[in-house]
Amino acid sequence: MSPRISGLHACRAWFDARPQASDAVLALALLLVGLPQLYLEDLPRGLDELYAGTDARHLALVVGVTMTLSFRRTRPLLTLCAIVAGQTLITVWNYPPTVPDFAAYLIATYGVAAHRGLAISALGGLVSLVALNGFLLTFPTDLGLMSFMTDNALVIGVWVLGRNLRLRRAYFAELEDRAARLERARGTDARAARVEERSRIARELHDVVAHHVSVMTVQAGAARRILDRHPAGAREAMTTIEEVGRTALSEMRRIVGVLRTERDPETAGGELAPQPGLGDLGELLDHVRDTGLSVQLWVEGEARTPSPGVDVAAFRLIQEALTNTLKHAGPQARAWVRLRYTAEDLTVEIEDDGRGTATIMADNGDRPGHGLVGMYERVALYGGELRIGPRVGGGFGVRARFPLEA
Incomplete structure (x- = not known):
């Protein structure tokens, strides 16, 4: 931006902050344009005999009327009344009308319409029309009907212009206020979305950590028991622990990667890898079988591709249920996983024949753990139904139904 443009912006900002000063400059400009009329121009022949000559009193009246415009925005109705009073004195003392006082009259009419509410602006418009017609009726010569109509139309037009500009300013102010409210609402929605996303990430991390740490704990215990009498088996268990640990780190890195504002280009591809789904169920069951838990899988009905959210939720539900097992x-204990597809929904069942809920309640103080709460949240998020509890004949069961159609 050039220094000249910058200076103009600064000057405009200064005057916008001081409306009375800018109105005073406007009044001075009117005086500079109109005062020469008092001394350099002669009245038309015939009128010079009807009006008194210009003197110091006339000059003072013209200057006073015009400079009253300095208050046209701060005291618009009072300014209009003062200008009408000044013009009345000019008329009574038989001085000729001039450009500055007539322009001040029109600007004051505009100001009261543009800067006050409807009631006050209507009162100002009425005062302006009454004063105008009073001046026209006392004019020393016959003006004719056309002059009356033209002058009245001019004053009404100026008043209507002021009202329209006031309404336009109010409309734009409302638009700006609405935009500010929408911006605040957008910020609130963004914060709520971040909170929801962090809650989702917390559930994902719980599922990942709980499952893989459980597998690693079981494998570590098995390796400790057979370390002396079966070193090869112990090494195999340690290898499984290493693989599960790497898998856990990879999944956590991918999940937590969404919180990062700047990604390393070399690792961005891994962080953007898709979430696991039912297509990865075989790998999950293999990890569980490596711990020594016997797991069987049944798929009933024609397999359908669920939505990505349901796909992840069903996988995490099975993962959490097997982790609890x-x-x-x-x-x-033994476990069974059953997927039942119908045209409307997907039913996921995970059952075991272990010790049931006794150890779960003992470990959590008779309260459901975070894993069970996470199950309910996941299923409810997609409009499904979830039942958790002991099964007939012993053991524990989890049954969830996910609608396949929104």
């Missing part, structure tokens, strides 16, 4: 069902 590893923790609480006991060393000799």
